[in-house]
Amino acid sequence: MVSRDSAKASPEQLLYADLLFYGCWASIFIMIITYVIYVAGLANPHIPLDQLPHLWRLPVGDFLAQSGAPHGWGWALLLGKGDYLNFxxxxxxxxxxxxxxxxxxxxxxxxxxxxxxxxxIVEMAALLLAASGILGAGAH
Structure with missing residues (x-):
C-alpha cells in the first residue's frame, strides 16, 4: 500500500489543481463584486427591481415574454446590465x-x-457540447 506521504503529484496535476483553486476563488470574487455593482445600482438592470415580484410569479414562458429576458447564451449580450453582469x-x-x-x-x-x-480532449469536447445547448437538454 502506498503511503500518503510517498504520493507525489505531477507538475501537470499541480497546475490543474492550482488553476481550479485560484480560478474558482477568482470567480467567487467576481460574483461578489458584480453583485455589489448590481445592488448598489451602479449599472442599470435589464429588468427593473420593482417589476421582479410580479414577474417571478409567472410561468417561465410568460416571464421571458414580458421581461424580454434572453434564454440560452443570450445573457452574454446583456453583460452591460447590472442584473446580468453577475453571470x-x-x-x-x-x-x-x-x-x-x-x-x-x-x-x-x-x-x-x-x-x-x-x-x-474527449472530456473537454463533452463539457463544451453540454454547455453549448446544442443538445437542447436545458444546459443553461
Missing part, C-alpha cells in the same frame, strides 16, 4: 474545468501520452 463570474466558475483541462494538452503531447491526451 460573468458564474460562467467563469463553470468554465474552470475546461480551462484547466486545456492546460494539460501541451504536457501530454510533449510526453507522448496518447491515452491521457485523448481522455482530456
Amino acid at each position: 460573468l463570474g458564474i460562467a467563469l466558475l463553470g468554465a474552470m474545468t475546461i480551462i484547466a483541462f486545456a492546460t494539460l494538452i501541451p504536457a501530454y503531447v510533449r510526453q507522448k501520452d496518447m491515452a491521457f491526451l485523448v481522455i482530456v
Whole structure:
C-alpha cells in the first residue's frame, strides 16, 4: 500500500489543481463584486427591481415574454446590465474545468501520452457540447 506521504503529484496535476483553486476563488470574487455593482445600482438592470415580484410569479414562458429576458447564451449580450453582469463570474466558475483541462494538452503531447491526451480532449469536447445547448437538454 502506498503511503500518503510517498504520493507525489505531477507538475501537470499541480497546475490543474492550482488553476481550479485560484480560478474558482477568482470567480467567487467576481460574483461578489458584480453583485455589489448590481445592488448598489451602479449599472442599470435589464429588468427593473420593482417589476421582479410580479414577474417571478409567472410561468417561465410568460416571464421571458414580458421581461424580454434572453434564454440560452443570450445573457452574454446583456453583460452591460447590472442584473446580468453577475453571470460573468458564474460562467467563469463553470468554465474552470475546461480551462484547466486545456492546460494539460501541451504536457501530454510533449510526453507522448496518447491515452491521457485523448481522455482530456474527449472530456473537454463533452463539457463544451453540454454547455453549448446544442443538445437542447436545458444546459443553461
